[in-house]
Amino acid sequence: MAVTDVRPRPAAAPRPxxxxxxxxxxxxHVDAKWSPYLFIAPFFVIFAIFGLFPLAYTGWVSLHEWxxxxxxxxxxxDNYADLFGDxxxxxxxxxxxxxxxxxxxxxxLLAMVLxxxxxxxxxxxxxxxxxxxxxxxxxxxxxxxxFSQIFDRDAGMVNGILxxxxxxxxxxxxDKWSSWTAIATMVNWRWTGYNALIYLAAxxxxxxxLYEAATVDGASKVRQFRSITVPMIRPAVVFTVIVSTIxxxxxxxxxxxxxxxxxxxxxxxxxxxxxxxxxxxxxxFREFDYGYGSAVAWMIFLLITxxxxxxxxxxxxxx
Amino acid sequence: xxxxxxxVYLTLLAGIALSAFPLYWLFVVATRxxxxxxxxxxxxxxxxxxxxxxxxxxxxxxAHFLLGMANSAFASVTVTVAVVFFSSLAGFAFAxxxxxxxxxxxxxxxxxxxxxxxxxxIPLYMIMVELAWQNRMQAVIVPSLVSAFGVFLMRQYAExxxxxxxxxxxxxxxxxxxxIFWTVVLPALRxxxxxxxxxxxxxxxxxxxxxxxxxxxxxxTVQFSLSQLSTTYYTDYTLMFAGALVATVPLxxxxxxxxxxxxxxxxxxxxKA
Numbered sequence: 361m362a363v364t365d366v367r368p369r370p371a372a373a374p375r376p377x378x379x380x381x382x383x384x385x386x387x388x389h390v391d392a393k394w395s396p397y398l399f400i401a402p403f404f405v406i407f408a409i410f411g412l413f414p415l416a417y418t419g420w421v422s423l424h425e426w427x428x429x430x431x432x433x434x435x436x437x438d439n440y441a442d443l444f445g446d447x448x449x450x451x452x453x454x455x456x457x458x459x460x461x462x463x464x465x466x467x468x469l470l471a472m473v474l475x476x477x478x479x480x481x482x483x484x485x486x487x488x489x490x491x492x493x494x495x496x497x498x499x500x501x502x503x504x505x506x507f508s509q510i511f512d513r514d515a516g517m518v519n520g521i522l523x524x525x526x527x528x529x530x531x532x533x534x535d536k537w538s539s540w541t542a543i544a545t546m547v548n549w550r551w552t553g554y555n556a557l558i559y560l561a562a563x564x565x566x567x568x569x570l571y572e573a574a575t576v577d578g579a580s581k582v583r584q585f586r587s588i589t590v591p592m593i594r595p596a597v598v599f600t601v602i603v604s605t606i607x608x609x610x611x612x613x614x615x616x617x618x619x620x621x622x623x624x625x626x627x628x629x630x631x632x633x634x635x636x637x638x639x640x641x642x643x644x645f646r647e648f649d650y651g652y653g654s655a656v657a658w659m660i661f662l663l664i665t666x667x668x669x670x671x672x673x674x675x676x677x678x679x
Numbered sequence: 680x681x682x683x684x685x686x687v688y689l690t691l692l693a694g695i696a697l698s699a700f701p702l703y704w705l706f707v708v709a710t711r712x713x714x715x716x717x718x719x720x721x722x723x724x725x726x727x728x729x730x731x732x733x734x735x736x737x738x739x740x741x742a743h744f745l746l747g748m749a750n751s752a753f754a755s756v757t758v759t760v761a762v763v764f765f766s767s768l769a770g771f772a773f774a775x776x777x778x779x780x781x782x783x784x785x786x787x788x789x790x791x792x793x794x795x796x797x798x799x800x801i802p803l804y805m806i807m808v809e810l811a812w813q814n815r816m817q818a819v820i821v822p823s824l825v826s827a828f829g830v831f832l833m834r835q836y837a838e839x840x841x842x843x844x845x846x847x848x849x850x851x852x853x854x855x856x857x858x859i860f861w862t863v864v865l866p867a868l869r870x871x872x873x874x875x876x877x878x879x880x881x882x883x884x885x886x887x888x889x890x891x892x893x894x895x896x897x898x899x900t901v902q903f904s905l906s907q908l909s910t911t912y913y914t915d916y917t918l919m920f921a922g923a924l925v926a927t928v929p930l931x932x933x934x935x936x937x938x939x940x941x942x943x944x945x946x947x948x949x950x951k952a
Contacts, residue, residue, distance in 0.1 A: 515717025
């Protein structure tokens with residue numbers, strides 16, 4: 361990567377010289393007609409084989425008894441029937457949704473505050489922006505390792521700080537709420553600044569005149585924020601909600617690292633923080649029950665689609 | 680407004696302190712010894728043990744940390760080059776060339792951009808078994824060689840950055856379409872390509888679920904290797920932190936060199952979304 365300058369620049373044409381005679385006839389015709397397809401082919405071929413096909417085939421596998429030995433009997437929707445009666449599955453659904461809420465709501469609210477603070481004439485703006493997005497360049501497992509230590513029962517800083525206020529040490533891994541909080545903190549920490557920049561960009565494209573007019577009319581800053589800023593950056597908000605929802609439904613690395621030791625993939629000894637992705641992984645790659653694991657994967661996919669559609673509808677109704 | 684400025688600065692600085700602190704703590708613990716990590720008040724300045732911890736890390740054989748770093752570096756570079764190249768190629772075609780079915784195919788790309796393809800990893804694993812690619816790096820690399828998001832991004836960029844006259848002129852000069860792409864389009868796409876490349880590099884470096892499924896502990900990626908450390912040596916904080924630090928350094932270097940572009944890229948993407 362030898363590129364350093366990202367400013368859009370007018371492309372100076374490096375003219376091929378000396379100028380060859382214009383090509384005519386058959387070859388040029390073939391080139392014009394087929395080159396576009398050739399150019400888009402790599403994407404479509406690789407994406408079809410390694411992206412779309414596996415996703416669709418997951419549905420087919422989920423209709424079978426399927427293990428290491430290969431495809432077994434076709435059993436229709438039996439895997440799904442088992443799944444709906446499987447407390448571990450529902451446990452994972454609840455955990456995933458719980459962490460999704462704990463990780464998305466504070467993250468986006470904080471991002472909004474941060475963005476409106478950054479959206480002023482400030483000195484050192486570049487430094488401030490860099491500081492805000494610093495977390496996204498931390499390698500993801502490293503985030504898990506650092507926060508696992510910070511939230512450790514005995515050695516962790518959070519319990520140390522709580523101790524200053526006479527709060528007894530919390531065993532963060534021990535039950536649902538505490539472990540969800542710790543894991544959601546990792547996600548919040550990592551993505552708040554990223555979302556803040558997205559909001560900031562949207563805020564900067566709101567016409568100044570709107571605020572000037574509102575000021576003339578005597579609207580307070582808070583009122584201006586509610587009645588001008590929020591509606592105007594709505595598309596950016598919808599975008600971040602959908603993106604964080606999709607990512608949150610697939611949460612995997614942070615809880616897995618937080619788990620430590622032998623119970624990592626089950627999200628604690630009582631599955632208190634096992635997410636859907638972890639459950640799918642456990643079924644497919646620890647117990648080698650491909651059929652059942654595929655049913656879980658397909659359910660995650662359906663849930664994501666459902667949530668995305670709900671987000672979209674809510675966003676549209678509000679317009 | 681003027682009067683509230685100090686408060687704004689103070690709040691922002693507090694925010695930045697919070698966002699930087701875990702990284703700083705990562706560094707502090709990596710330079711310390713295990714017996715002081717859990718102290719209260721915690722040790723807040725770096726110690727002199729970084730070298731020891733890192734060499735302990737490299738000699739922890741079952742973590743295969745160096746191999747993990749090398750694997751991830753190789754995968755990240757390969758995937759980045761491929762994604763940038765294929766996305767530019769397809770993005771150029773969608774933005775500037777006329778062909779039958781163009782709009783329909785572009786819709787397909789838009790529609791697949793948000794699809795969580797990771798949910799297909801079980802059949803993907805079966806494909807790798809068929810190809811005998813389990814525990815080999817091509818299993819991690821090949822599926823990531825293209826990106827719907829990348830094609831979309833480069834299409835948007837090409838639309839704005841490349842004047843039609845430029846392509847017409849090159850055509851009149853008798854250039855083949857690929858020649859036009861290579862000599863005229865690709866240089867003009869460089870800024871957009873840089874942003875896509877940065878995000879692709881960071882994304883590949885951080886990939887975890889799929890490598891964990893298809894690789895074994897003796898041939899890991901860097902994130903896989905870190906997770907091995909955290910399951911086996913979870914009481915040895917300085918060892919884990921040394922690993923986490925070393926695994927973050929390449930991303931930090933990218934950030935130091937290209938921070939402005941990263942920020943520009945995030946904000947750019949938001950405007951179009």
